Amino acid sequence: MPEPEQPVTAPGTREETDPEESQEPGYYVICWNDPINLMDYVTHVFQTVFGWPKSKAEHHMMQVHQRGKSVLVRESLERAEHYVHQLRKYQLHATLEKG
Amino acid sequence: MELFRRDKTHLIFKLDSMEKDLLVETVNLFPVTTENTQSVSKTGDPDELEENQALLDEAMAAHKQESKDWIKGILHNSTRLKFYQDAYHLWLRVEEIEPLLQILNDVRVGSWIQLGCPENVSELNMAEVSTDNARYAWAMEVSGAFEAFFLSTLNER
Numbered sequence: 001m002p003e004p005e006q007p008v009t010a011p012g013t014r015e016e017t018d019p020e021e022s023q024e025p026g027y028y029v030i031c032w033n034d035p036i037n038l039m040d041y042v043t044h045v046f047q048t049v050f051g052w053p054k055s056k057a058e059h060h061m062m063q064v065h066q067r068g069k070s071v072l073v074r075e076s077l078e079r080a081e082h083y084v085h086q087l088r089k090y091q092l093h094a095t096l097e098k099g
Numbered sequence: 100m101e102l103f104r105r106d107k108t109h110l111i112f113k114l115d116s117m118e119k120d121l122l123v124e125t126v127n128l129f130p131v132t133t134e135n136t137q138s139v140s141k142t143g144d145p146d147e148l149e150e151n152q153a154l155l156d157e158a159m160a161a162h163k164q165e166s167k168d169w170i171k172g173i174l175h176n177s178t179r180l181k182f183y184q185d186a187y188h189l190w191l192r193v194e195e196i197e198p199l200l201q202i203l204n205d206v207r208v209g210s211w212i213q214l215g216c217p218e219n220v221s222e223l224n225m226a227e228v229s230t231d232n233a234r235y236a237w238a239m240e241v242s243g244a245f246e247a248f249f250l251s252t253l254n255e256r
Contacts, residue, residue: 011165011198038213038243040250041204048197078126081151084139084159089233090201091132095140095152 003095025099027080032093033064045090046072049083074099102252103188107221109195110252112189119180119187125241126170129202130163131209166198196249203249207242210235 031042039061043049046057050073063070073083080096087094103113114122140149163240179190191199207241211220213235222241228236 011162011169012127034208035218036208036216036239038246038250040186040245041200044200044250044253076127081154085155088137088150089162091204093137095138097140097142 025074025076025079026098028074028099029080029083029087030097031060031064031070031087032095034095035069035094037072037092039065041090043094044088045087045092049086049090100248102255105193105252108193110191110193111254112191114187114189116187117148119189121241122189122245125206125238125245126174126199126202128206128238129167131206131235131238132212133209141247152244166202169198170202196253200246200249203242203246206238207246210239210242214239 031046033073040060041065043054046052046056047059050057052060060070060072073080075083077096084094084096100113100114102110104111111187138148139155140148143151173189173191173195181188181190211217213232214223217223217227225234
């Protein structure tokens, strides 16, 4: 099968600049349970968004599933917002909470 | 439906006519979710939250429009989705699995919301399904099946 002649740019694939790291890591990113997202999907999203190995992603997915929520990372406000935005793109219920 | 060919940068999926029609029908529903369904924080300062919520909603709306344009471009690009010999071939770059999963899951989650957020999604209460929302029951199931398929191909790496 021939390769496409015209590229179609995938959304969300542009390079993003890292925010300033000088802020205090005072915000938690929390993922909340729901009955609709597939467990494999949630694991995949954690791997993709945070770059985690599958075992770590599965651990947090199981926390969400069994305990109703999981604290994923503690970051500066900017980084926490970034992660919440990324998780929301995948339709996961994520919030940021001040530590 | 099967993963026909893969290399480091590309994936080609083979679909029969019915599978192709189902995929097109499903992604054509996108976007199903609406903004403001979830607060950005459960505990933060209301004024700060309002600003953050507005930024999040704006970013999500822009992302959905971008995704809608992208999937439309894929489905209408004859070199991306093409009947070849005995089946349709869907040609994707490896990284394009991500926006495809996001679109399918928007349809799944949005359909679930339209159905009233039932707790038990594996055994829908038929009393909750009407002629008005039956298409969402269908879309929730079909989008989930496509998601599971694409995720399984990623796990084969």
